[in-house]
Amino acid sequence: MEHTVSIQGVSKSYGKHVVLEDIDFSSEAGQIYGLIGPSGAGKTTIVKMIVGMDVPEKGTVFLLNKKMPNLDILQQIGYMAQSDALYSALTGKENLQFFASLYKLNKAERAERIEYTSKLVNLTSELNKKVSNYSGGMKRRLSLAIALIQNPKVLILDEPTVGIDPQLRVSIWNELLRLKNEEDKTIIVTTHVMDEAEKCDHISMVREGSIIANGTPSQLKEQYSVETLDGVFLHAGGEMK
Amino acid sequence: MRIIALIKRILLQIVRDKRTLALLFIAPLLVLTLMNLVFNGETVDPVLGIENSSEQTIDMLKDADINVKEYNNVSDVENAIHKNNLDGFLQIHDEDQRLTLLNDDPGVSKSLEMKVKSVLNKEVQLQMMSGKNALKEKPNSQDSVETSYVYGSSDTEFFDTFSPILVGFFVFFFVFLISGIGLLNERTTGTLERLLATPIKRGEIIAAYLIGYGLLALLQTILVVVYSINVLDLTIVGSVWNVILINVVVALVALSLGMLLSTFASSEFQMVQFIPLVIVPQIFFSGIFSIDGMAGWLQFIAKLMPFYYAADALKGVMYKGFNFSDISGDLYILLAFAAVFIVLNLFALKRYRKL
DSSP states (O other): OOOSEEEEEEEEEETTEEEEEEEEEEEOTTEEEEEEOOTTSSHHHHHHHHHTSSOOSEEEEEETTEESSOTGGGGGEEEEOSSOOOOTTSBHHHHHHHHHTTSSOOHHHHHHHHHHHHHHTTOGGGTTSBGGGOOHHHHHHHHHHHHHTTOOSEEEEESTTTTOOHHHHHHHHHHHHHHHHHHOOEEEEEESOHHHHTTOSEEEEEETTEEEEEEOHHHHHHHTTOSSHHHHHHHHHHHHO | OHHHHHHHHHHHHHHHOHHHHHHHHTHHHHHHHHHHHHHTOOOOOOEEEEESOOHHHHHHHHHTTOEEEEESSOSOHHHHHHHHTOSEEEEEETTEEEEEEOOSSHHHHHHHHHHHHHHHHHHHHHHHHHHHOTTOOOOOSGGGOOOOOSSSOTTOOHHHHHHHHHHHHHHHHHHHHHHHHHHHHHHHTSHHHHHTTTTOOHHHHHHHHHHHHHHHHHHHHHHHHHHHHHTSOOOOOSOHHHHHHHHHHHHHHHHHHHHHHHTTOSSHHHHHTHIIIIIHHHHHTTTSSOSTTSOHHHHHHHTTOHHHHHHHHHHHHHTTOOOHHHHHHHHHHHHHHHHHHHHHHHHHGGGTOOO
16 A cells, blocks of 8 residues: 655654654554654754655655655645744634635635634634634644645644643544545554553654654554553663563 | 735735734834923933022023022032932132032033033123123123024924934834744745745745735835824925835835845844844944944944945935935935845845745
8 A cells, every 4th residue: 555654764863963864654544653752852853854844864755655755745744833833813714724825726615625624623602702812722623624625635633632631632543533434534643641552553653863662552552562652662662661 | 827826815914913013003102202302301400500600600500401409618519419310510719710510411411511601702702892892781782693504504403313223223123023933934834945846936935925924014105104194293394205216216225135144044033133143233323323423344334234224214214305316316325325226136045945
């Protein structure tokens, strides 16, 4: 099967500090991939390379068989950054409209996608409020709606559930699962919450700039003969030293 | 299409921000009005104390717009000046004339000194003439110099030459600050990064910022110019359209400079720190102070300041009545500044996305 995202032998360093070392990663449509690891492990740098905001020193990143960075391919990537990048002086609807108009969508499509995505994240009734009056969870949901606005094939979510209450977290994950199953999206999620990692089809453990373990959650647990992913995390990390 | 969406968003953000709107459109009018009132205040006649003087001298001093007060037997001149609120004191003992000046305001002292000297000279001449030719009564030889003005008239006030510079300065300052902070906010809230994860081109972002804030600057310019002409009674000798044109170009320079410098700031406060570094020196070299009198290397620095050219063009059109071809040189240089800043901006944005 064709790879939607393919990272081949990517390294990156800022000065003497090595951020990523020889990363290999590939994804297929209709799957959720988890990038798991402690803060500062290099997850966000990987994400930025996929989106084309950072370029590798060595190696290449391919998205839908096109070498990144590539502006046209960005039409097919939905990106949700770690911090909510929203215009707080504008209403939720105006934020959605603004981002929608940056993509190739006609007027009818735009209106339809705005309605669909806001319903998806349960914000329809709050759309005319200014974002400055939104709660943290509402902002997170709006960010997710913006990531989905142009109906992208690949979704890249950097810590999508940070600061979100458990109930909302469940509903966001249900939505991600639905997008994967019904719309055949490729979803790449970074997280350091292990019970979220359980829901991924495939996990890559990132530590100190390297991918130290790969596989389905059950494969990894088996490999390290532990009960939980927390155990995998600790074992894999311990092995390195 | 994307540019239009971005422009719409920028304008919407500004419209929502009432204080910034007020800063853009009301603050310049307020400062202009205040300046106008301050600089066009009535001049007060200097007060001169006098001792042992002839009636004739006193009359001539009064004719020269001096408020003359007579005193007798003053022993302590300084004390007399202080006690009676005088600007100066003139003592005449036969051939010996002594003028003591308070000099708390050098401007007042200079003009008083000049007036007194010219009156005393006149008197000496008058005596000489009356000795030679007693028939001639009126001493008109002194007043026979006819003065004409290349620019302005005898009624020209400091504010007339200063206001053109001020109009341009508002555009420069406010647009610099607001566009710089606008882009800075976009950086610090992460929306710039988010924006660059869409297929938008770097050039489109810069173009949208230039057009969006440029429109605001245009509105501001029109408002300031209309207000200056109609309310403050400022005369613009040249074409109003040229004034607006110059200000739009000034806005372009200020915009691109503000955006560029915001790259080197990590907070609004750091953006404000650029004011004494970047904005204030521009005022020194804008022509308010005589540039010809500066040291050679300072004159060279003046020519590196964009506002030097803006002030030159504005003063040219508004006060000297220059037409387009007279100011085109200044405009080209300003456009060159803007072009350089815009190209640097394109490179600065590469930090966020290489493409």
